[in-house]
Amino acid sequence: MTVRVVLFVSVFSLVTTTGFGQDKVDFQTQIQPIFVEHCIKCHGEKQASGKMRLHTPASLKEKWDADKELLVAGEPEKSELYVRLTLPADDKKRMPRMADPLPKEKIDLIAAWIKQGAALPEVAAAPAGDEKPADAAAEEKPAEVPLPEVRRRRKKH
Numbered sequence: 001m002t003v004r005v006v007l008f009v010s011v012f013s014l015v016t017t018t019g020f021g022q023d024k025v026d027f028q029t030q031i032q033p034i035f036v037e038h039c040i041k042c043h044g045e046k047q048a049s050g051k052m053r054l055h056t057p058a059s060l061k062e063k064w065d066a067d068k069e070l071l072v073a074g075e076p077e078k079s080e081l082y083v084r085l086t087l088p089a090d091d092k093k094r095m096p097r098m099a100d101p102l103p104k105e106k107i108d109l110i111a112a113w114i115k116q117g118a119a120l121p122e123v124a125a126a127p128a129g130d131e132k133p134a135d136a137a138a139e140e141k142p143a144e145v146p147l148p149e150v151r152r153r154r155k156k157h
């Protein structure tokens with residue numbers, strides 16, 4: 001038992017420290033904090049420069065829906081949000097504006113997240129007012145009424 005745990009922990013740290021096996025980047029814990037630290041001053045609740053707010057996944061999704069080039073899943077080089085971070089230092093379009101470029105490891109993290117599909121947490125899947133796909137609505141119901149014994153999954157048509 002202990003051996004397994006130790007093995008697991010050491011493999012885990014090998015993966016995280018070397019990047020070997022490319023970890024799945026998590027938006028909430030790894031990407032959102034970068035936006036909060038470097039971007040929301042201009043792209044947040046109070047200000048929406050470029051008509052973009054980055055303080056929540058839902059607000060990012062809203063801009064992304066309106067502007068498909070913002071993030072192209074799998075292709076950081078085609079994603080405006082990534083390209084802006086990598087422009088030459090004297091380019092007016094470089095982000096964050098009027099500040100030093102982000103450290104390389106943060107830019108790389110954003111690139112990895114986009115490469116892996118630019119996944120946002122569920123909460124952002126359906127911004128208020130948007131219609132949910134029929135499937136999503138059907139999935140939610142059993143979760144709210146858990147049946148401890150027999151749990152049937154039937155699709156109603």
Ligand code: HEC
Pocket residue numbers: 034035038039040041042043049050051052067080081084092093095096097098099102
């Ligand atoms: C000091 C203010 C400021 C900060 C900080 C800032 N931005 Fe911006 N950003 C702007 C302004 C102003 C614009 C609109 C003008 C333009 O497009 O360059 C803009 C535009 C953008 C756009 C283009 C939006 C569009 O409509 O295509 C992206 C993408 C962007 N910013 C990303 C970021 C990211 C990511 C960060 C944090 C790493 C960041 N910005 C930090 C001021 C800022």
